[in-house]
Amino acid sequence: MFTLFKKEISSFFSSVMGYLTLVVYLLFTGLLLWVFRTDFNLLDYKYAGLEGLFLLSPWLYLFLIPAITMRMFAEEKRNGTMELLLTKPMGEFSIVFAKFMAGSLLVLISLLPTLVYYWAVYRLGDPVGNIDTGSVIGSYIGLLLLGCAFVSIGLFASSLTSNQIVAFIIAALLSFFCFKGFDGLYLMTHGHLALMLRNLGIAIHYDSISRGVIDTRDLVYFLSVIALFVMLTRTVLLSRKWQL
Numbered sequence: 500m501f502t503l504f505k506k507e508i509s510s511f512f513s514s515v516m517g518y519l520t521l522v523v524y525l526l527f528t529g530l531l532l533w534v535f536r537t538d539f540n541l542l543d544y545k546y547a548g549l550e551g552l553f554l555l556s557p558w559l560y561l562f563l564i565p566a567i568t569m570r571m572f573a574e575e576k577r578n579g580t581m582e583l584l585l586t587k588p589m590g591e592f593s594i595v596f597a598k599f600m601a602g603s604l605l606v607l608i609s610l611l612p613t614l615v616y617y618w619a620v621y622r623l624g625d626p627v628g629n630i631d632t633g634s635v636i637g638s639y640i641g642l643l644l645l646g647c648a649f650v651s652i653g654l655f656a657s658s659l660t661s662n663q664i665v666a667f668i669i670a671a672l673l674s675f676f677c678f679k680g681f682d683g684l685y686l687m688t689h690g691h692l693a694l695m696l697r698n699l700g701i702a703i704h705y706d707s708i709s710r711g712v713i714d715t716r717d718l719v720y721f722l723s724v725i726a727l728f729v730m731l732t733r734t735v736l737l738s739r740k741w742q743l
Contacts, residue, residue: 516566520605525609528616548634569656599650603646617630633711636711637711651724652728655728659735
């Protein structure tokens with residue numbers, strides 16, 4: 500499993516797409532938070548906080564994470580190496596989990612440079628250090644969990660097709676629905692059903708963790724979403740193995 504994990508990481512950083520994905524994320528967040536005169540600009544916000552980063556990042560991840568995961572199984576199918584991978588002395592769960600951990604590590608790598616934003620806001624605060632560090636830590640944890648959830652969704656989408664573009668579209672649409680789709684259903688319904696539908700969405704749990712309070716219900720929710728799509732991906736691989 501570790502060999503497959505290393506293979507995924509090395510293949511990501513040996514391609515232009517890998518570096519381009521990280522550069523696009525950091526470039527967009529940097530420009531929107533520090534350069535362009537937008538509602539997210541930290542210098543115009545007049546408040547020591549990173550709320551803009553944590554509002555922007557989920558929307559950027561909706562496109563960037565599917566770009567990372569679209570090739571993970573689709574490329575194996577297209578190159579004809581999927582059958583070889585399934586014959587290895589490694590279970591389907593180990594295959595999926597290795598690719599999931601590789602994708603999650605890439606999400607973590609994309610977040611690490613943004614710690615510079617925290618340091619800058621910390622130093623620019625009046626007085627120095629006038630920033631809610633607890634809320635920032637909670638937001639980073641929430642963003643990492645959200646990214647991992649999107650990775651699991653992207654893996655599932657990639658396992659369904661051998662076409663990377665199709666995998667990207669499926670992953671982006673499915674991630675968007677899981678993130679904001681339930682909020683739309685919430686507005687269309689009433690009573691207990693509306694609350695239940697809203698609680699099924701990623702956004703409400705991400706917002707909850709971003710307040711700086713790590714609630715076990717939110718952690719269980721994210722772990723459940725990840726486990727669900729990992730197991731769905733494993734089922735797709737099993738169905739393919741049954742056909743061999």
